[in-house]
Amino acid sequence: MAAESKSTDVSEVRMEDLVSLCARRGLIFQASEVYGGINGFWDYGPLGVELKNNLKSLWWQKVVRERDDVEGLDSTIICHPRTWEASGHVEHFSDPMVDCRACKKRFRADQLDDAGRCDSREGSSEHDFTEARSFNLMLRTSLGASEDAASEAYLRAETCQSIFTDFKRVREASRQKIPFGIAQVGKAFRNEINPRNFTFRSREFEQAELEFFVHPSERESWFEKWLELRMAFHAELGFDPARIRTRPHEADELAHYANAAADVEYHFPFGWQEIEGVHDRGDWDLSRHSEFAGKDLGITDEETKERYVPMVVETSMGVDRTVLALLCNAYRVESLEGGETRNVLRLHPALAPLKAAVLPLSKKLGEPARAIAARLRRDWNVFYDESGNIGRRYRRQDEVGTPLCITYDFDSETDAKVTVRERDSMAQDRVAIDALPAFLRERLEGAE
């Protein structure tokens, strides 16, 4: 196979290009698109769902499966409404909001720099803002046939509250002792005043949360330890170290439940922004649920007989935000020799939605090429494509991050070998068909 010309230039990511790539290739696009979309809601298409699932399984693998001190949970999105009174969300989970009296748009009072111009005022393009007032971000729904106050419930604003209310049950069932954690991945909902920056601030999103219960004397050391472990996780995903950092919270930005907190931030095209929070929640949640539910959620140390309420160190990763950061981190528009350009997603192989594509050089070679794809699909998500010239087929795989393209050509019929082309270097190897599973395993799974 003719080798491709090497890339010579790497350009900065432009958000609009990435958003358009995501829509065009069915990674992520507006929810309810045929109705004009719905602000703050996004759908993940065939390749997007693979990417997101890969991130969630890596997280589950590292945080739950590889540790004997963490248990998993899958709890409901709607919890008893008292949960949210006890957690403090009904009272405190608000953003300051202002309205423009002229154009009627709503803004977060702490983000007015991004409000733009008012297009409804005569003689001025400035907005005519009301005083700021508090807007609760919990999304409400009602249960059962009646719609009175007694039937009101909330969609969870964070996944962790059930971890606290289920704490006693999970601890007893799993026979865990302090320190140990409970982890959960799932949907959360916030009625954000101004959803923006693609999926970054959505109204429906996913969190991967761990609540780690510790003795009060160990809260600081576990906070440091989990922050370190989380940064190691992000490093393994392949983030550019210059674009990821931790930032401790100032006292005046701490959430109502947090004694200390640090954000993991990524440098997006729209600036440094949080993708994950690590929080020292103290005994806030267990104590409040003990009080509101009238059930003691404290524990007794079997050896010392000490009775205490465990302290909680939380790690809360936004799945959608991390996917977005990974896409920004991986996306390149590269100039090739000869004036051509290619879009590439340089995703870690473990995250790539497709691991390989099998491409027969001619449709006449379809049968043996399909047999190769079928064999490899037992182990990996493999795509088969026989339409268009080979260069165009490579480009289609590059822009969705497929690490390897396997081309079956006329020589394959006699030498029983195929050409395997690597996404980033575009280097090509001739590999025996029988050796393909071992070759892929080494390239996809051996590569850290």
Ligand code: GAP
């Ligand atoms: N249980 C703690 C908690 O929910 P948080 O800092 O409010 O803490 C944790 O949220 C993570 O959830 C954030 O770091 C972010 O990645 C994600 N997240 C929060 N609000 C979001 C939104 N509106 N859209 C997308 N992701 C969001």
